[in-house]
Amino acid sequence: MSIHYDLYDTPDIQQSGDEQPLHPRVVTKGTIDQDEFLDRVHKFTGMSRSMLAGAMQSFQNELRDLLANGWIVELGDIGFFSVSLQGPPVMNKKEVHAQSIKLKNVNFRVSKQFKKEVGWQMKPERGESITRPRGKGHSEEECLAMINEHLNKYPCITRADYCRLTGHDKLRAVNELNRFIEQGILIRYGAGKQVVYARKIV
Numbered sequence: 001m002s003i004h005y006d007l008y009d010t011p012d013i014q015q016s017g018d019e020q021p022l023h024p025r026v027v028t029k030g031t032i033d034q035d036e037f038l039d040r041v042h043k044f045t046g047m048s049r050s051m052l053a054g055a056m057q058s059f060q061n062e063l064r065d066l067l068a069n070g071w072i073v074e075l076g077d078i079g080f081f082s083v084s085l086q087g088p089p090v091m092n093k094k095e096v097h098a099q100s101i102k103l104k105n106v107n108f109r110v111s112k113q114f115k116k117e118v119g120w121q122m123k124p125e126r127g128e129s130i131t132r133p134r135g136k137g138h139s140e141e142e143c144l145a146m147i148n149e150h151l152n153k154y155p156c157i158t159r160a161d162y163c164r165l166t167g168h169d170k171l172r173a174v175n176e177l178n179r180f181i182e183q184g185i186l187i188r189y190g191a192g193k194q195v196v197y198a199r200k201i202v
Contacts, residue, residue, distance in 0.1 A: 004029075004127025027127040030164035067106060077117075079110040138166050143176060144185070156189070156196040 007022040032040075038056065042049040063081060066073050073081045086104035090096055138146070146165045150157050162173045177197055180186040187200040 002123040002125040004125055006127055024124075030160050074111075077111050077113045079108055079114060082107050082109070138168070140176070142166075143168075144180070147180070147186070151199055156198040158196055162197075 004027040005024040006027050008025050010020040010023050034056065038049055038052050041047070041052055059075075063073055063075075067081060067083050070083075075081065083106055084104040085101055087096055087101045143162075143166050147157060147162070150161060150165060159170065159173050159177060162168070162177060163170060166173065166176075168176065177186065177188075181188055181197075181200075184200055186197045189196050189198065
């Protein structure tokens with residue numbers, strides 16, 4: 001497995017007008033939601049998926065309650081969770097009332113060990129952001145092969161999944177998926193952000 005990166009211009013913060021060096025950024029492959037994450041853990045550990053889902057919910061509930069009560073929570077070698085507060089600017093402690101103090105943020109600080117392990121696993125490869133101009137991209141046959149490979153593992157595919165697999169931008173992805181629907185290959189379910197595509201059963 002590898003991580004793709006692209007090179008971007010470094011902003012000229014000092015406004016010197018001089019040419020700035022390039023810096024790398026990750027070309028993300030998309031977002032793994034909780035369901036897919038649990039599927040992956042289940043697949044590689046053999047643990048009951050329902051048990052994993054229950055444990056995940058229990059972790060979330062306990063983490064929420066501990067943070068709300070002022071604890072710093074260490075989650076294994078992953079890192080530490082904590083909260084920060086905000087309140088009105090005052091010069092005297094007596095001017096502050098409890099009801100004016102609110103949550104500012106939930107913070108996460110990765111552990112040194114976990115950071116090292118991610119670095120050890122990482123294998124950078126030059127890629128290209130899908131938001132940048134690209135070449136012709138993949139052919140229709142290649143795209144269909146990618147769709148079929150995905151649908152052999154999962155019951156449906158989203159537009160975001162298709163973009164991640166093919167590297168095509170959002171507009172092109174929608175047009176191509178609609179063309180596959182017209183050809184009788186796929187069928188669309190849902191509306192708006194809930195749209196998914198599946199094989200058309202003949």
